[in-house]
Amino acid sequence: MTTTEDMTNSGSTEVAAAGTSEGRQELQLRKDISNKEFLRGSGAVLRMSESEVAALADTQSEDQTMIINMGPQHPSTHGVLRLMLELNGETVLRCKPVIGYLHTGMEKTGESLTFMQGATNVTRMDYASPLNNELVFAMTTEKLLGIDQDIPERAVWIRMLLSELNRISSHLLFLATNGMDIGAVSMMLYGFREREEVLRFFQKVTGLRMNHNFIRPGGVAADLPAGWRDEVLNLLEALPKRLAEYEILMTGQPIWRERLQGVGVITRDEAIALSATGPILRSTGFSWDLRRDMPYLRYDKVEFDVIVGSYGDAFDRYSIRLNEIRESMRIVGQVLDAMPQGDYRIQDKKVTPPPRGRIDESMEALIHHFKIFTEGFKVPEGEAYVAIESPRGEIACYIASDGSSTPYRMHVRAPSFINIQTMPLMMRGGLVADAVAVISSVDPVLGEVDR
Amino acid sequence: MAQISGRVADDVRFVAKDDYLKTLSDLRTEGFEMCVDLTAVDYLTHPGRTIAPEVAGQISLERFEVVVNLLSLSQRRRVRLRVQIAESDAVIDSAFDFYPGTEAMEREVFDMFGIKFSGHPDLTRILMPEDWQGHPLRKDYAPGSIPVQFKGAAS
Numbered sequence: 001m002t003t004t005e006d007m008t009n010s011g012s013t014e015v016a017a018a019g020t021s022e023g024r025q026e027l028q029l030r031k032d033i034s035n036k037e038f039l040r041g042s043g044a045v046l047r048m049s050e051s052e053v054a055a056l057a058d059t060q061s062e063d064q065t066m067i068i069n070m071g072p073q074h075p076s077t078h079g080v081l082r083l084m085l086e087l088n089g090e091t092v093l094r095c096k097p098v099i100g101y102l103h104t105g106m107e108k109t110g111e112s113l114t115f116m117q118g119a120t121n122v123t124r125m126d127y128a129s130p131l132n133n134e135l136v137f138a139m140t141t142e143k144l145l146g147i148d149q150d151i152p153e154r155a156v157w158i159r160m161l162l163s164e165l166n167r168i169s170s171h172l173l174f175l176a177t178n179g180m181d182i183g184a185v186s187m188m189l190y191g192f193r194e195r196e197e198v199l200r201f202f203q204k205v206t207g208l209r210m211n212h213n214f215i216r217p218g219g220v221a222a223d224l225p226a227g228w229r230d231e232v233l234n235l236l237e238a239l240p241k242r243l244a245e246y247e248i249l250m251t252g253q254p255i256w257r258e259r260l261q262g263v264g265v266i267t268r269d270e271a272i273a274l275s276a277t278g279p280i281l282r283s284t285g286f287s288w289d290l291r292r293d294m295p296y297l298r299y300d301k302v303e304f305d306v307i308v309g310s311y312g313d314a315f316d317r318y319s320i321r322l323n324e325i326r327e328s329m330r331i332v333g334q335v336l337d338a339m340p341q342g343d344y345r346i347q348d349k350k351v352t353p354p355p356r357g358r359i360d361e362s363m364e365a366l367i368h369h370f371k372i373f374t375e376g377f378k379v380p381e382g383e384a385y386v387a388i389e390s391p392r393g394e395i396a397c398y399i400a401s402d403g404s405s406t407p408y409r410m411h412v413r414a415p416s417f418i419n420i421q422t423m424p425l426m427m428r429g430g431l432v433a434d435a436v437a438v439i440s441s442v443d444p445v446l447g448e449v450d451r
Numbered sequence: 452m453a454q455i456s457g458r459v460a461d462d463v464r465f466v467a468k469d470d471y472l473k474t475l476s477d478l479r480t481e482g483f484e485m486c487v488d489l490t491a492v493d494y495l496t497h498p499g500r501t502i503a504p505e506v507a508g509q510i511s512l513e514r515f516e517v518v519v520n521l522l523s524l525s526q527r528r529r530v531r532l533r534v535q536i537a538e539s540d541a542v543i544d545s546a547f548d549f550y551p552g553t554e555a556m557e558r559e560v561f562d563m564f565g566i567k568f569s570g571h572p573d574l575t576r577i578l579m580p581e582d583w584q585g586h587p588l589r590k591d592y593a594p595g596s597i598p599v600q601f602k603g604a605a606s
Contacts, residue, residue, distance in 0.1 A: 023582070025577070040551070105594070107563075108587055108588055112594060272484050275486055277487075381500075383492075385461065387487070398490060409492045409588075411490045413488040413520075418555065418556070451578075
């Protein structure tokens with residue numbers, strides 16, 4: 001431990017003494033770790049033959065290598081991700097992500113919030129796609145309540161509309177940050193500009209740009225506002241032209257392709273072994289999308305394609321996300337046509353507060369409203385696991401309920417938390433500059449990694 | 452909970468701690484390629500919990516429960532394993548050799564619940580600082596709070 005500190009902070013002993021070191025969590029010297037840990041750190045995740053292991057062991061010459069720190073405050077680490085890299089010259093030999101800088105104990109907090117308040121908590125985890133977090137929490141609660149089949153059609157289709165628009169805004173954010181990380185800084189401006197237009201629609205519908213608390217157990221918080229259809233149509237009309245511009249700006253550019261093609265390669269078996277989902281798994285050519293393979297909401301009623309790559313590199317992950325925006329727009333177009341009339345939340349007095357208008361005239365409605373918002377509603381004993389496809393992969397919620405109005409245990413399977421495990425594998429043998437491209441192509445959201 | 456018609460019930464299996472690795476290996480051969488989630492629950496204040504009536508008499512319920520969700524990509528189905536872990540012997544075999552993707556999840560469970568995974572390559576705290584005392588998601592670990600100060604308010 002001390003040797004690592006000596007190495008990383010050579011010459012600045014006061015830094016080592018500042019109490020910020022996390023000891024064993026850091027990347028360790030090779031002589032201090034077991035062979036198993038070394039192999040994992042070097043990106044070996046599948047069973048290897050003896051010759052392959054021997055070839056890896058041959059590279060162990062510690063006098064030429066150096067362990068350096070990247071982050072947690074680094075412009076390209078998407079928040080507070082810290083990577084420790086072992087370098088030989090400019091080549092990355094080992095990598096270890098050190099996380100937890102944004103840990104705020106949201107799963108613990110979730111145990112003291114009622115099921116009514118829970119959405120405000122989970123929506124802050126993956127802040128780039130908050131509506132998907134709310135959706136998975138609401139669906140798990142509904143499964144425990146046994147009302148998952150009784151959600152009104154309009155609420156389900158509103159959820160689908162918002163979920164897909166959120167996928168578009170999240171992927172636009174990816175295009176922006178990916179562009180910035182690679183050096184196409186103008187892309188950052190364009191990506192944020194288009195994302196803002198989607199967020200403006202969210203603000204009209206939910207009242208907030210982010211952290212909406214809009215999808216709640218039982219339905220959604222409010223009906224769509226007047227004129228929503230025109231707003232969405234405007235978006236659908238404006239976006240294709242912008243996407244075509246991105247293609248000109250990036251996809252065809254030799255510099256862009258040089259920076260991404262063949263960088264951060266992962267194979268299908270490795271991605272599956274590391275439990276990676278979402279664009280990372282799809283970039284390896286494995287066609288897996290929960291919207292199609294285990295449909296929820298009404299995804300079996302709409303037509304869309306699952307985009308897959310073929311090389312498993314950063315360029316594939318970029319193209320997948322770009323084209324998923326187009327597929328999401330296709331779905332949104334179908335949602336517009338299919339949007340049914342009716343209630344936007346379930347009329348189950350146990351779960352649904354009375355309409356605002358009745359509170360002024362009825363004492364019982366006022367008491368009912370007060371009860372639901374202070375005590376919450378009781379959820380039957382049981383446990384449920386529900387998974388949906390978020391822009392980053394499978395996001396799932398596991399709730400164990402003891403029959404009270406707060407979850408006994410609320411766990412969120414965060415796709416980014418699992419997906420950053422692929423980084424050591426993807427970075428191995430690449431250059432430091434490519435490490436930035438790899439981080440960017442995994443597209444982690446640190447709020448979700450640390451929760 | 453009453454069964455709602457038309458809903459497919461989750462495939463939940465209770466696995467003894469000693470059979471855990473064998474079960475994982477069998478399920479992997481059966482086509483569950485991915486360990487999609489691994490977490491734990493501390494049933495300290497709710498020891499009764501919900502269990503299927505057919506296994507009710509056969510398993511001894513313990514304080515901790517490790518919950519493993521496996522996914523079969525080829526058959527499009529899921530299975531959930533629930534493993535009882537006694538407080539006095541909070542150790543379980545690591546699933547790392549079968550599912551390397553559980554590396555971070557097991558570290559998180561160790562960090563949050565203090566359950567050890569034998570055979571794990573690098574079992575250290577992952578979210579909390581290295582020198583942290585206690586395991587936050589245990590039920591006897593109180594959620595912390597910072598006292599809020601208001602000027603002139605009676606304390």
